[in-house]
Every structure is written in C-alpha cells, then in structure tokens.
Amino acid sequence: MGTVFTNQMIASRQFEGDGARDEFPFDFDVFDSSDVAISLDGKTVETGFHVALGRSGTGAGSPAARGAARGAGGIVKFETAPASGVRVDIVRSLRLRRLSSYDAMSVPRGDAIDRDLDFVTVAIGDIDRALSGALHLDAADRDQASAKLPAIAPGRVLIWNDEGDGLVNGPDAGDIANVAGNATLAQAAANRAEAADARSQTALASFGRDHAGAMLDLDFRSGNALSWEDERRQPVIDTPLNRIMDIRETGALVRLSNGARVTLPDASIARNGVRYRLFNGDGTQVDIAAASGDVIAPVHGGAEGGIYPLPIRGDMVDVVCDGITGGRWFACPVRESGPVVKLLRTASQGIPAGGAFLIEWDQVVEDSHGLYDAASHGLTGMAPGFYHIDVGVSFPVTSEAVMTTLSLERFNGTDWNIHLQSNDITATGSGANHSLRLGGVVRIAPGGASGLRIRLRHSDDVTRMIAASDLLSWWHLHRIGG
Structure with a gap:
C-alpha cells in the first residue's frame, strides 16, 4: 500500500449555499466519517447531514471508490439544503485514538502499520497547519522573550x-477610557490657553498704547509734546473769548462759554485727521468758525457754512480736518449719538461648515434711522461718522471645541470688505451656550454708498446652529460722532 497523505496540503473545503444544493464533496482523506467537522456560517453543527466516504474509511480503497461524483475524500449530504449565502465549511478534525493494537506474540500486518503511520502523519500535519495560524514570536525574538501568558485578570x-x-x-x-477623556480635556484646555494667550497679547499691546498716550502725545508735525489732562486723555482748553486754534493743540477738548467763538485753522494735508471736541459750557450761544476760505460740512446732512452754532448748553461737536479729500472741516454732532439700530435673534439659524455665512436677523427691536435691510442681512444708507458696534452670537456648546471667526463687513459702494474681525474657540460641554463677541469702532466715510453686515465662519465639519435666544445673540450699533 502507498502513502496516500504525502501531497495533501489542504484539509478543508468551503462552499456557499444556494438554497437548492444539498451535496458538497471534499477531496481530503479521513479515517472515519466522525473525522469530518461541519460548520454553517462559523457555527459547528452535529446533526442534519450524513457523510459518505469515497474510501473504505481505513485509508485503502479501489479507484472505483473514488468516483468523480463523490470526490476523492467523500461527500457531505444535508437533509435540508443550506440557505442561499450561508457559508459551508467542511474540515478534517481527527479524534485522538489508536487505530491498531499490537501484542508481544503477534506479527504486525504491513497494511496496519501503513495505516497507523498515515494517521500519525495526518495528525502531525494538522497540528502544523493549526500552529501556522497561531500567534508566534519572530525568529529573532525566540531566545529573547517568552510568550507565556500571565494569570487571568478579567477585562485587562x-x-x-x-x-x-x-x-x-x-x-x-x-x-483606557479615563486616559482618553483626560487627553480630550487636556487638548481642550490647551486650546483655551492658546486662545487666552492670544487675547492677553492683544490686550497687553492695547494697554501699552492706551496708557502711553495717557501720559504723553508727541506731535511730530509741529515738534510739540502735549500731556493729557482729563479722563478722555485730552488737554482741556477753556475759551471764554475768541480763540484761534493752533495745530499744536491737536486733539484738544475745548470748552466754549460766555458767547465765545473758536476759529479753526485752514484745512490742509498737514492737518489731515486733526480733531477737536467742542462743547457749550454755560448756555449762551457759541460759534465755531472756519478760517477764511474754508467751509464746515456737517456730516448729518445739515447745510454747509462758515459758522457752526452751538445754541444749547451741553451741545457737543467733533470737528475733524479732512485735508486729503475736499480739504474741509467736518462737523459731527455728538448730541445725535445714541442707538442707531438694535437687533436680536429669536430663532435658531444653521451655519454650515466649509465657508463663511451671513448672519440673518429676524427681529428689529429698534431702528431709529430706518437703516436695516433684510435683503442684505445688514445696515445700509448709514450717515458718515464713527459708530460703535457690539455683536454677540450664541453657539450651543458640544463635546468638540471649534475655531470661530466673526467678521464685520463694510460696503464701500462697490464691494463688501472685512473691517473688524474676532476669533475665538468655543467651550466644550453640554446644556450651555458660548457667546462669540465682536466689538469696536467703525468709520463711515462721507460720500458714496455705505453699509455693514455680520459674517460667521467655524471649523466644524458639520452644521452648527446659532441658538434660538433673544438674550444671547444681538447686534447693537451706536453713533458716537464724526
């Protein structure tokens, strides 16, 4: 008898059921039908099938016993055909046993020894095949480490x-979950610390500029130094009688009284941006006159003239020299300051990811000048002057912090351009809101179309919603002068 297992490298077969086929052949040899293990979709089954071997079950057999219809090893016939798509696995699984028994007086038969050697060969081959799919150390590490498992510790x-x-x-x-949570908290803290550092650097730079100016202001055009005297960091000049202003008094706060008159110098490029704040201090009418040949142009739409009166006690006006465009003094009445428009959000609004989107405002609480334009989600037709803006946008916080950019865009008659911008990192958590803030002063220049609107961008890859709150999302705008 020959060795029948020499070239058998595969001891399993896999099929896919179609709901109709109930016979599946296998071409590897076994010693008994009980050496065949059947599983459906990875689950071992013990009943519902029959195994017919192509050999006699002892490793020997005639060529006729290996008919093509039955396969070289045998055939598995199911009582009920496996359903369509079910994976059918037929695997050799030898039971540990002896096939022959020898005593001291008998002479072993050659076919019995051959069969026993076949069983040993197959068993060793199956063990080798099983070990090839097990974890093992790299050849270079076999003498350096041990793969012995420690005592069982559930969940470790x-x-x-x-x-x-x-x-x-x-x-x-x-x-592991605690470490991951701590890592998330640490990253969020790092993001907040980075944002706080950026804000502190900005505040430090602003503090340095403001407080340096509070002590000393250098006018390089005239070669003079002016020290600030009042809470507005401006030198106060009392003018009980007629006074001709001088360029050395750049930024002066002038109190007019007893029917006084102040005369402004010629408007010129050298004086461009020079500003005086003038106010009536005692109730008698006081006048502001431009130098010969100059005209004062009120930015609020009043008639141009060489004399600008302050008839009522407490009247204030900022006069600013525009020496580049027009060469005139512009009067900006401070008494007309106050709320221009106040807007609140009363419904949520989705801000998609991947771009910057205009914030719509659904309720105009106060619009003293009729400037709000729903079509552009902003303000149009604004009078020239300086405006203080305060914007708040409420974002519900989530488990992910995102970068946000809140921008104020200004219309110059042709295009919208970014004028003010605020960057922030939202907080993390749940059940709370984070208010994004933007504030500052914007100038609307004389002449041409004018407008303001708010745009928002965020770094999340999904849509974020502005909260539906009339307390946490707002847009306040005040006119503060020229």
Missing part, C-alpha cells in the same frame, strides 16, 4: 513588560 489588556521579555496584565477598559 495584555502588554509587554518594561524589559520587553514577557507579557503582563495591562490597564482595563475603564483606565
């Missing part, structure tokens, strides 16, 4: 020890 992961020569029990799922 296996890790290499500090020496790298053995396995030990590591952290459990709770420890």
